[in-house]
Amino acid sequence: MTTTREPTPPERSPSRPLTIAQIAELAGVSPATVSKVVNGRSEVAPETRALVEDLIREHGYRRQKKRPTAAPLIELVFHELEGGYAMEVIKGVEQVAREHGLAVVVSELPDYHPPARGWIEGVIGRRPYGVIVVFSGLTRAQHEQFRTRDIPVVLVDPTGDPGHELPSVGAGNWSGGLSAARHLLELGHRRIALITGPAHALSSRARLDGFRAAMDAAGVPTDPELVRQGDFSAEDGLVHARSLLALPRPPTAVFAFNDAQAMGVYQAAHEMGLRIPDELSVVGFDDLPMAQWLIPALTTVRQPLTEMAAAATAMVVAIARGESPAQDRVELTTGLVVRGSTAPLVA
Secondary structure: OOOOOOOOOOOOOOOOOEHHHHHHHHHOOOHHHHHHOOOOOOOOHHHHHHHHHHHHHHHHHOOOOOOOOOOEEEEEEEOOOHHHHHHHHHHHHHHHHHOOOOOOOOOOEEOOOOOEEEEEHHHHHOOOOEEEEEEOOOOOOHHHHHHHOOOOOOOOOOOOOOOOOOOEEEEOOOHHHHHHHHHHOOOOOOOOEEEOOOOOOOOHHHHHHHHHHHHHHHOOOHHHEEEEOOOOOHHHHHHHHHHHHOOOOOOOOEEEHHHHHHHHHHHHHHHHHOOOOOOEEEEEEEEEEEHHOOOOEEEEEEOOOOHHHHHHHHHHHHHHHHHHHHHHOOOOEEEEEEOOOOOOOOO
């Protein structure tokens, strides 16, 4: 039987991370190969890349010289790049990036939670000043790949609990759901339908919990028949609203968990000949610019997306300069904006 001798570990202090030469010796590859992995180059076999990345995560990586100058750009990564939501985020990032002489690179990674592996290699190769990931997350391994290369990462509206490993900026989703429910309850509505976001989204769960808290406090049960899980799209809002409004006892109000879904509710109401707000009250979430131009103008919970993105960019810049953020988790307040799509229930 042929045996393969494992490389002899280089002499080093147990508490000190490894150099490229030491990682190469442990992996049984050349220092040039390790350097390519470290710098995000593509011409490395997947098995070799995985081995080197595992060694970096296990032992750490000690740079033998100062980090190469970062490119003057911010990588802004969306799960889905469309609609007013994305535009508000881009505006906030560009406002702060421009102040610091940084460009913004925008990319889309549909259907990946968290982002796919090939994406991270491309980002590392560009050596950005920092990375902002919107409505998504990173695996522990991906976080380590950025950390070992001194590339700061901040999450905006993370889908899951980011903990304390990655800084993040979010909004008061629980209080937003609470205020939407209270508003409709004060108008006399009791059969209130919900079109939520996806189950994996932390923001959607928080909005639902806030809504239920207000209903419970008012002694009004939340009818499971009136709760539909959506995906934050207008098409989804239309499909669910058609189903809800066709019930033998339809709702008198609908709380859509974003403005796009609320647009779908408007379309469904139009198809069925229902007048908003006389026969159906509608509340959205986000307060995108288009909300005030709907007819009637949409009552919605304002989520300060531009301010959230600006705060995340400021955090990236501070971390890149070697400063520690004052908070790992920043949560900006939401507020109800009452317009023409809600009215008292007529008995």
